[in-house]
Amino acid sequence: xxxxxxxxxxxxxxxxxxxxxxxxxxxxxxxxxxxxxxxxxxxxxxxxxxxxxxxxxxxxxxxxxxxxxxxxxxxxxxxxxxxxxxxxxxxxxxxxxxxxxxxxxxxxxxxxxxxxxxxxxxxxxxxxxxxxxxxxxxxxxxxxxxxxxxxxxxxxxxxxxxxxxxxxxxxxxxxxxxxxxxxxxxxxxxxxxxxxxxxxxxxxxxxxxxxxxxxxxxxxxxxxxxxxxxxxxxxxxxxxxxxxxxxxxxxxxxxxxxxxxxxxxxxxxxxxxxxx
Amino acid sequence: xxxxxxxxxxxxxxxxxxxxxxxxxxxxxxxxxxxxxxxxxxxxxxxxxxxxxxxxxxxxxxxxxxxxxxxxxxxxxxxxxxxxxxxxxxxxxxxxxxxxxxxxxxxxxxxxxxxxxxxxxxxxxxxxxxxxxxxxxxxxxxxxxxxxxxxxxxxxxxxxxxxxxxxxxxxxxxxxxxxxxxxxxxxxxxxxxxxxxxxxxxxxxxxxxxxxxxxxxxxxxxxxxxxxxxxxxxxxxxxxxxxxxxxxxxxxxxxxxxxxxxxxxxxxxxxxxxxx
Numbered sequence: 436x437x438x439x440x441x442x443x444x445x446x447x448x449x450x451x452x453x454x455x456x457x458x459x460x461x462x463x464x465x466x467x468x469x470x471x472x473x474x475x476x477x478x479x480x481x482x483x484x485x486x487x488x489x490x491x492x493x494x495x496x497x498x499x500x501x502x503x504x505x506x507x508x509x510x511x512x513x514x515x516x517x518x519x520x521x522x523x524x525x526x527x528x529x530x531x532x533x534x535x536x537x538x539x540x541x542x543x544x545x546x547x548x549x550x551x552x553x554x555x556x557x558x559x560x561x562x563x564x565x566x567x568x569x570x571x572x573x574x575x576x577x578x579x580x581x582x583x584x585x586x587x588x589x590x591x592x593x594x595x596x597x598x599x600x601x602x603x604x605x606x607x608x609x610x611x612x613x614x615x616x617x618x619x620x621x622x623x624x625x626x627x628x629x630x631x632x633x634x635x636x637x638x639x640x641x642x643x644x645x646x647x648x649x650x651x652x653x654x655x656x657x658x659x660x661x662x663x664x665x666x667x668x669x670x671x672x673x674x675x676x677x678x679x680x681x682x683x684x685x686x687x688x689x690x691x692x693x694x695x696x697x698x699x700x701x702x703x704x705x706x707x708x709x710x711x
Numbered sequence: 712x713x714x715x716x717x718x719x720x721x722x723x724x725x726x727x728x729x730x731x732x733x734x735x736x737x738x739x740x741x742x743x744x745x746x747x748x749x750x751x752x753x754x755x756x757x758x759x760x761x762x763x764x765x766x767x768x769x770x771x772x773x774x775x776x777x778x779x780x781x782x783x784x785x786x787x788x789x790x791x792x793x794x795x796x797x798x799x800x801x802x803x804x805x806x807x808x809x810x811x812x813x814x815x816x817x818x819x820x821x822x823x824x825x826x827x828x829x830x831x832x833x834x835x836x837x838x839x840x841x842x843x844x845x846x847x848x849x850x851x852x853x854x855x856x857x858x859x860x861x862x863x864x865x866x867x868x869x870x871x872x873x874x875x876x877x878x879x880x881x882x883x884x885x886x887x888x889x890x891x892x893x894x895x896x897x898x899x900x901x902x903x904x905x906x907x908x909x910x911x912x913x914x915x916x917x918x919x920x921x922x923x924x925x926x927x928x929x930x931x932x933x934x935x936x937x938x939x940x941x942x943x944x945x946x947x948x949x950x951x952x953x954x955x956x957x958x959x960x961x962x963x964x965x966x967x968x969x970x971x972x973x974x975x976x977x978x979x980x981x982x983x984x985x986x987x
Contacts (some may be wrong), residue, residue: 440732454730454737456716456821461730462803463858464740495863527738530862535828538865545732552811573849574859581857582739583850586806587771589814 439516441509441546443500446516449547458543459530465539466529466580467491471635471671472551473521477710478510479671483635488526491577497528497542506546513548523549527580552672555598559699562679562691563598565611565668566591567657571604575630585612599668601681603657604630614670616678618655618663619648619694625659628652636669636702643701648694665692667699674706675699715792717785717822719776722792725823734819735806741815742805742856743767747911747947748827749797753986754786755947759911764802767853773804773818782822789824799825803856828948831874835975838955838967839874841887841944842867843933847880851906861888875944877957879933880906890946892954894931894939895970900924903931912945912978919977924970941968943975950982951975 438449447453460466469488472479485503492499501509514522527545534540555563570584588600599611609630610616615637617626624644626637644650660666666678666686675698677691686692714725723729736742745764748755761779768775777785790798803821810816831839846860864876875887885906886892891913893902900920902913920926936942942954942962951974953967962968 442732450731450733452731453728454732454734455726455728456718456730456803456823457726458730458737459862461734461736461742461805462744462801462856463862464742464856465859465862466737466740468738495859496866525738527732529737537862539862547732579859580738580740581859583741583855583857586735586739586741586813586815590772 437517438522438548438550439513440548441513443543446512449549453545454543455532457532457534457536459533459536459539460527460543460580461529462533462536463530464579464581465495466527467495467497467578468528468580469526469578470523472523473514474706474709475711476514476520478524479706479709480635480639481507483638487578487633487635488528491579492528494574494577495579497530497539499528500542500544509546513546517548519550521551523551525549555673555676558598558676559674560691562677562686563668564596564680565599565601565678566595566597567682568600568602569604570600570602571609571630572602572632575609575632578632582612601660601678606656606658608655608657608660611668614668614673614676616655616660617667617669618660619665619692620659620663622648622694623651624648624694625651625653625655627655629654634669636671636674639705640669640675640698640702643705644698647697663687665695667692667695675702713793714798714824714826715789716824717789719819722788725825729821730819731808733808733810733812735809735812735815736803736819736856737805738809738812739806740855740857741771742803743771743773743854744804744856745802745854746799748799749790750982750985751987752790752796754800755982755985756911756915757783759914763854763909763911764804767855768804770850770853771855773806773815775804776818776820785822789822793824795826797827799827801825831949831952834874834952835950836967838953838962840872840956841875841877841954842871842873843958844876844878845880846876846878847885847906848878848908851885851908854908858888877936877954882932882934884931884933884936887944890944890949890952892931892936893943893945894936895924895941895968896935896939898924898970899927900970901927901929901931901935904928905930910945912947912950915981916945916951916974916978919981920974923973939963941971943968943971951978
């Protein structure tokens with residue numbers, strides 16, 4: 436049993452060379468992706484992820500070669516082939532092979548199965564450090580493959596023991612490289628709604644929080660983040676992750692926030708029971 | 712005889728699938744490229760193109776697996792294999808295969824040989840139309856593979872019979888999607904020096920022009936371009952190409968400028984005699 440991938444209608448081992456070298460994803464960065472995982476063997480919020488993937492494809496004017504139903508069948512096949520109870524799926528849709536290296540002819544559609552990402556239980560408990568970084572993602576609503584700055588800054592993050600970058604521009608924050616940002620001011624939960632990717636975990640956390648906190652979605656200033664009582668980030672791989680340091684500045688008292696840990700527990704309970 | 716490609720030390724037919732699907736160029740848009748061609752069978756300004764490629768790689772912190780001398784040998788082999796007198800070479804350097812989909816381990820280096828791009832003699836004679844587009848390229852000094860907006864706008868360009876986009880932001884122009892911009896105000900030649908890729912054809916044209924015109928390199932406002940006497944663009948594939956329409960507005964009298972055509976002739980003469 437091993438991880439496999441689906442590519443344009445066929446299944447291959449996950450480490451097979453598949454892409455010809457005139458693919459627009461490779462030559463022109465014209466590609467989008469999505470990434471999600473199972474809990475208890477069941478894909479988490481599959482409808483939400485599929486709808487986001489469809490939305491990204493529509494905004495990049497790429498036609499999807501398969502329906503949601505056909506894709507669900509492939510996910511089941513790939514999942515069965517890997518022999519693991521839990522698996523992560525990565526969708527990649529590129530502009531496809533382009534004889535003129537500019538115009539889309541037929542997109543290439545890939546689904547990779549991958550081992551679950553390494554967990555970070557210490558980060559969830561104690562919180563992580565992020566580096567402020569002046570940048571706003573291009574076409575932020577689309578989950579494009581453009582992560583140039585994240586890869587470029589990987590060394591610097593290691594050197595400074597930071598886990599991620601906090602994007603801010605013109606005094607306003609947007610998101611981390613691959614996750615959304617929330618702050619608590621007293622017991623009000625606030626998250627940015629501009630220049631962000633609409634995270635599925637973000638949505639789930641807002642749903643969970645609604646019973647306990649006032650939730651505001653609006654532009655959030657960098658200053659507000661620096662002076663917040665609690666800050667955390669959400670993503671498919673990070674769940675609800677406290678942020679306790681921004682550059683050299685501690686958030687609040689420098690410890691993971693209590694309300695953050697409360698939301699984290701709600702999320703953990705939800706996924707622990709997923710599909711049951 | 713057929714076009715081949717070099718990939719990490721081996722030679723393959725140009726349409727072979729080569730890239731595994733965890734390449735950082737594909738998954739994260741972490742890649743750069745360069746593109747040049749021969750005249751009279753000799754690579755044009757090879758030292759300049761190599762130095763630009765090296766510079767891009769250095770700025771993206773990617774190590775080049777081969778020296779300029781080794782690469783020159785590969786170019787000669789690939790050129791011989793294609794059986795064509797003239798050929799275009801495309802270098803692509805990506806972040807390589809990444810088990811964690813973030814950190815660079817070992818770059819992938821590709822050299823494709825390609826047929827020369829289709830010439831546009833009518834465009835060179837009569838000039839082209841461009842669409843103004845509010846955008847500035849990210850990391851403009853690096854020849855990254857990020858051409859998202861160019862591919863996204865390809866339909867709109869076709870619909871409006873435009874050949875390219877003119878990037879402008881905050882009242883300042885930078886470049887077209889893949890080429891530099893020059894204007895003439897009377898007999899003064901002006902080209903932007905900010906947020907641009909340092910084009911080799913741009914450099915050659917400035918060298919050629921220096922004997923005949925005053926040449927200024929500085930920021931250029933969008934307004935200056937709209938009111939210029941002549942506008943043209945330069946690139947490896949476009950040579951010296953008059954721009955006669957910007958959106959709905961004609962440049963000057965709407966005809967290719969005389970000084971532009973003079974520089975075009977100088978460039979054509981130079982490449983006609985290249986290597987002789």
